[in-house]
Amino acid sequence: MARYFSGRRLRESRKAAGISIERLAISIDRSAYSIQEYERGRVTPPTTVLAAIADALGRQVDDLLVEEEVHAA
Numbered sequence: 001m002a003r004y005f006s007g008r009r010l011r012e013s014r015k016a017a018g019i020s021i022e023r024l025a026i027s028i029d030r031s032a033y034s035i036q037e038y039e040r041g042r043v044t045p046p047t048t049v050l051a052a053i054a055d056a057l058g059r060q061v062d063d064l065l066v067e068e069e070v071h072a073a
Contacts, residue, residue: 003065005050007041010064014039017057028052 014024014035021039025032028049037043038053045053054061 001067003062003067005038005044006064006066007039009066010053011039013057013059013063017059019057024053024056027056 014021019027021032021035025035029052030049034043034045038045050061050064054064
């Protein structure tokens, strides 16, 4: 199984923490647009940014990942 960033989990974690997109963006030195793109799954944040997001939300990086089966071709 492989683990991938989940925009849905980011959005759920942010809302559960009661943090707005703008506040999260400021706390990790990114734009609100970037946070929106991460949450929509259009962009995967770099590892360092993912760690900063998890820290700002009081979560572990693993909380923002999902597992998917990888099928060999």
